[in-house]
Amino acid sequence: MDRPDKVLGFKVVVLKFSKESKTGHQLLWKQHSVRTHSDAKPVNRxxxxxxxxPYCDKRALTHLFSQYGKVRQVHLHKRPTSAPAMRPRYPHFSRPTPVLGFKAAYVVFTQTSALKKVLALPAGTELTLSTEExxxxxxxxxxxxxxxxxxxxxDRLAEEVKKVMRDYDAKKERERTAGQQEPDSEGWVTVISDKKKKPHLEKVDEVKKKKGSKKKKQQQLVNFYSFQQRQAKMNHLAELRKKFEEDKKRIAQMRNSRKFRPY
Incomplete structure (x- = not known):
């Protein structure tokens, strides 16, 4: 059965794992096209x-396409998307989940000519992923x-720890300075939100109200750890047993103090 040259606008090529492989895997590619410009994935490159x-990672794809031109970046996604791959702010503290299984790749070349060379390859071209070199x-x-x-x-880990602490100190400094600002003539102060990361104006009364509710929630946070919860349950059971014994004694006293005894 003949293999199709194109599928839904994608050119079909054959990827063999090594020269000794008797069968190949079908790759489908075309030029990336989106309505809006993206610096991470430029359309012309x-x-x-x-x-x-699954066995194709960034390193393998970079080596595979480097024969046509210098590869600047390879983005791997579980599904096609125009957004760039998420990069953690602190690589050694919040590592992203690797993309497993079959995936989509965006190969970004340094020069436009490299992309044209790849697109000019005839359908059915056989590529070898793993070589001796x-x-x-x-x-x-x-x-x-x-x-x-x-x-x-x-040294790399120490530098990242310093960066985490600098960001933390800067955040606390923003919170401290935001609470010390003097309101203007109309009662407004500039507040920097952690979620929005942008300064905005808020009423002084609203800022105090938010701080008060936040402090109240922190004060109401009890039995946070599991051992505290277990201890609280044990204390509650002990109080119930104590109350049960007291009720038994009170009932017995009431029975003994009854004057009318029909039996």
């Missing part, structure tokens, strides 16, 4: 690839590399 197999690790060697990459150098 970005190749949109779908049906990317640039092998794609699998099995135990792949897990060894991922394990070794999990170790962070001390």
């Amino acid at each position: 970005t190749l949109f690839v779908v049906n990317v197999p 640039r092998p794609v690790l699998t099995g135990i060697r792949k897990w060894q590399r991922q394990y070794n990459a999990g170790f962070v150098k001390r």
Whole structure:
């Protein structure tokens, strides 16, 4: 059965894992096109690839397309999207969830000519992913590399810790200065919200009301830890047992004090 040259506007090419592979995997690609301009995925330099197999990571795709021109960036997504891949602000404290399974890739070239070379390839072209010069690790060697990459150098980790603390101190300083501002003639002060990250005007009474409600919630927060909850339950059961014994004694006294005894 002949393979189709194009599917819904995508050119179909064959990706073999290595030269020894007897069968190949079908990749579908076309030029990336969106209505709005994106600095992360420029239309004139970005190749949109779908049906990317699980063993293709950023490094493998970079090596695969580098033969046509310098690759600036590779974005991997679970589903097609015009947004860039999310990058954590603190890479060693909040690592993003890796994209597993089949995925979509956006290969961004440095030059427009590289994209034109890829698009000019005839349908059915066979590409080899793993070569002797640039092998794609699998099995135990792949897990060894991922394990070794999990170790962070001390100086890099120390620099990131300093960055986290600087951001925390800056946040607390903004909160402190926001509470010390003098209201204007109409009773307004500038407040910086943590969610909006932009200064905006609020009434002084509203600012005090928010701070008061926040402080009240913090004061009402009791039995936060699990051992405190267990202790509170044990104390409640002990009080119930004590009250039950007192009720039993009171009922017994009431029975003994009754004057009318028909039995």
